[in-house]
Amino acid sequence: MTARDEILAHLRTELSRTDDLFRRAKIRHETPTVPSAVTEATGDRLALARQFGAKLEAIHGGFEIAQGPESVPTRVTQLVKRWNSDGDRVLSWAASELHVPDLTPRLEQAGISFYVPDDMHEEECRRSAAHLSVGITGVEAAFAGTGSIALLPGKGRSRAAALLTLYHIAVIPFSCIYPSIEAWMEVARKAGNLDDRVRRGSQLAFVTGPSKSADIELNLTLGVHGPKMVHAVIFDDG
C-alpha cells in the first residue's frame, strides 16, 4: 500500500468511527460556511482610496492621491529621485502592466531608466536586479480595509520588483481598490474567475506595508528582507 493510500484509508476509518469528533461540537458542519469580512472599509471610490492610504500609513507605508493619470509620472519621478541614491535605474514591471500608459516614457524623459527582468534565474539578470534600490509595480487589486495590495506575477510582472528593492512604489488606480479582500474575492467568484486568477499567476501575493520583523525583543524593524518602504501612488482612472 502506498503512503498516500495508507494515510487516506487511516483517516477514513477513524472519521467513520465516531459522530462525536470534537469535544465542543454541537453540529457537524456538512457544508463549508461563507466567512464574513473581518476588516472592511466603506464609502465611494475616493473614500476607499483615502482609507486604503490611511491604513497603509498606519503600518509605516506611504501614499499620495494624484489628480489623475497625467499627474502620476511627475509624482513617481519625484519619489525615484528622492530614494535612488545610486543612479536613476529602477527595477520595474513592463510599461503595459503599470496602469498609466505614458508612465515609462515620461520617466525616461526625466532621465530614469527601467530594468524589466525577463528571467531572474539567469545570472546576468539577477546581478542587474540585485543592486537596484527602487521597484515600480502596478497591482492586481488593493484593499481599503487592511491597506493591502494583491500582486499577481506574469509576463512583464516580476515578483522581484516588489521584493528585492529597498523602496517599492505601487501605482494604483481607483478602479482596483476594494473595501476588503473578501469583497474582491466575492466579485471574482461571481464572475467565475477567482480560481483562475489565483492559479494563473502561480503565486498570488498579498502585501501589506513594508517588510518587517519584531523577532528581537518585539522591537519593530523595517526592511528585513523586502522593501523598507511601500509607497502607493493612487489616481482616479475615471
Place this chain on the structure above:
Amino acid sequence: MPVDSSAPYRKRVAQALGDDGLRTALDRATGRLRSHRLAAMQDIDVERLREEVRAVREYSVSNLPDLLEQLEQNLTANGCVVHWARDAAEANEIVREIADEHNVQQVAKSKSMTTEEIGLNEALEHADIEVVETDLGEYIIQLAGEPPSHLTAPVIHKRVEDISKLFEQEFGIAPTTNPADLCAVARNQLRSKFLRADMGISGGNFAVAESGTVCIVTNEGNGRMVTSMPRVYVAIVGIEKVVPRLEDAILLWQAAARSATGQDVTVYFSMSSGPRGEGHPDGPEEMHVVLLDNGRSRLLERGYADALLCIRCGACVNECPVYREIGGHAYGRTAYSGPIGAVVTPLLSDDMTSAKELPFASSLCGACLDVCPAKIDLPRLLLDLRHDLVLLKSGTNAERLGMRLFASAAKRRFTFEWLTRLGRWATGLLSGRDGEVRRLPPPLSGWTKYRSFPKLAASGFRKLWAERKPGRESGRG
C-alpha cells in the same frame, strides 16, 4: 546557563526557573504580544471570528480525506508534484531525493514548525546540503545552535544583548543594542544566500483544496523569497492544514495574525499554486508539495481531533502562566511548546509516555481556551491526556501505589472517615498559628516547596450536612 532541551524534564524546568535573563526576555516579549492581541480584538466581533474559524476548521478536519484528494488533484493540474509521507523519515527522504536530483548544494528555508518537527535541517545537513534559515529569529537560533522556543517568535528567549554578542562572535561587528543594526547585518548576510540557493523550502500555513494552493504567512518577506528565487521550491504541509476554499484561507490568515501579533494581517501572504508560468520572469521552475502525516491521523485514532483544529498562532503560548515562567526549551526537544505543545507533543509521538510530563505542565487556568481563535478546549484536552496517561501506567510506582490506596480508602466509609480524622490531627500539628501548613515531611515535602495549604477543617461535610438537614439521617445521601 541556557536550558538544555534534551535534559530530563525536572532538570529543564529547574534550569529555566534559575535563568533570570530568560525570564526577563519572556516577560518583555509575551507581555507585549498579549497587549497587541488584546488591542487588535477591540475593533472586531471577536466571537463571530472565532465561531467562523471553528466552523472552517471543523469542516476541514471532518472532511480531510476528500479535501486532501481534491488538493492533490488541483496541485497536480497546476503542474506541481505531490508526495505523501507517513512519517518524518519518509518526508526527509523525499526532500533529500529531490535535492539529489537537482544537485542542490544550498537550501534557503522559510520558518516552518513542521520541518522542525521532522528534523529536516539535520537530515539535509547529514547529506552535505547547506541549509540556511532565513527568518530573522530562526537565523539567530541557527547561529546559536539552539531550537526555537516559540511557535511564532522562535528567539523570544534571547535578549538583544545576547543577540549582539552572538553577531560579534559570528561576524565581528561592534556591540550594539539597536535591533535595526542587527537586522541590517542579517539582511546583508542572507541576501546573497537567497540569490545563490538552489532550493527553497517552506512549510504551509494553509492549503486550499479548490485551487491547489499552498499559503505562507510571513512578515519579513523571506517566505516570498524562498518561494520565488530558487529554481526548485518544496513545501512541506501537515495534512490537517487543508481548507476547502480560498475565502477560508483568507479568514484563517486574519485570525492567525490578530491572535499571534495583533496585526490586522501579516505583511506577506503568499499563495503558491504552481511553478512559474510561460514567460514569467521569476518563480520556481518546479514546485513540490509533501503532504505529511507523522502522527496526525493517529490524533483522530486517539480521540483528539480537536488538536487538529489548531492554526498555530501561538496565542495560547503567550497567555500560559507556565510558559511565561519556563519558556519553550523546558518543553523538551519538540517544535511545539505551551498548552498546544503539551497536547500535541505526546500525541504525535509513537509512544505517548515519551512526553508524559507535558500535560501536567499546566495550571488548567483556562486562559488558553479564552484566546484560542479556533476555540480549542485545551484544558479539557490536557485533563483527558492526563487520564489517558494514567491508564497507560505512565506514573511512578509510588504514585500508582498512592492512588490505589486512596481509591481503596475512598470506597470504604469507615476507613475514609478514620483517615480524615488522622489528617485533621496531623495538619493541625503541622500548621502555624494562621492555620497554614507550610512544610510537609518527606516524601510529601515537594507539595509545600513553593506553596502552603490550610489545615483540614474541624467539621467535615458529613457532619455539617447532618447538622443542617435535621430531617435526614446523618451520613445518608
